[in-house]
Amino acid sequence: xxxxSQHPSWVICKSGTSVKIECRSLDFQATTMFWYRQFPKQSLxxxxxxxxxxxxxxxxxxxxxxxxxxxxxxxxxxxxVTSAHPEDSSFYICSARELGxxxxxxxxxxxxxxxxxxxxx
Amino acid sequence: DAKTxxxxxxxxxxxxxxxxxxxxxxxxxxxxxHWYRQLPSQxxxxxxxxxxxxxxxxxxxLAIAEDRKSSTLILHRATLRDAAVYYCIPSGGSNYxxxxxxxxxxTVNP
Numbered sequence: 001x002x003x004x005s006q007h008p009s010w011v012i013c014k015s016g017t018s019v020k021i022e023c024r025s026l027d028f029q030a031t032t033m034f035w036y037r038q039f040p041k042q043s044l045x046x047x048x049x050x051x052x053x054x055x056x057x058x059x060x061x062x063x064x065x066x067x068x069x070x071x072x073x074x075x076x077x078x079x080x081v082t083s084a085h086p087e088d089s090s091f092y093i094c095s096a097r098e099l100g101x102x103x104x105x106x107x108x109x110x111x112x113x114x115x116x117x118x119x120x121x
Numbered sequence: 122d123a124k125t126x127x128x129x130x131x132x133x134x135x136x137x138x139x140x141x142x143x144x145x146x147x148x149x150x151x152x153x154x155h156w157y158r159q160l161p162s163q164x165x166x167x168x169x170x171x172x173x174x175x176x177x178x179x180x181x182x183l184a185i186a187e188d189r190k191s192s193t194l195i196l197h198r199a200t201l202r203d204a205a206v207y208y209c210i211p212s213g214g215s216n217y218x219x220x221x222x223x224x225x226x227x228t229v230n231p
Binding site for chain 1 (some may be wrong): 153162213220222223
């Protein structure tokens, strides 16, 4: 089955530093990837839609200059948390939808990574 | 986005069937009904999705009401590994994003 690999699985960084999280689709291509954030005991919140070869689309209230997204290829999207602060500590999850299957494009399942636990001290 | 209503939590015994309900009365005509589940400290996992007809796969069955305003995810024999938060998400057509609600926390008792 389709696999999405997310790296690192956890990271601890100091306040003010930047952290990059990678999301790779291992056995399929994805023009679109999605980034979510999840705080403890809460549901996933969509942060942005990452589009291969173009700018990401951010959800309302998400700072695009703080959460930099790059989708340089059909199998890789990165999220960089810049100048991280303790309130950015969260579980970040990426997901991707397979390219192709045109008839089901908007309804094919999303494949999720296993998440990255970010702790900012 | 279509609003969904799911029980906050449900309990089941191992090897018994589980019926997880979801109301999505504002679903649009082109939206599919997706179900995902999330185990602790993991990313969500796709379970099943359907449009109008009932659907079956190796993980579960999805029963969709005739008016499409509600659906039920059926786990035929719950196992301890099925303990998770289950999310029902209408999505499709021009709205291809998945917006997660609070979901149902399923506890499976041995």
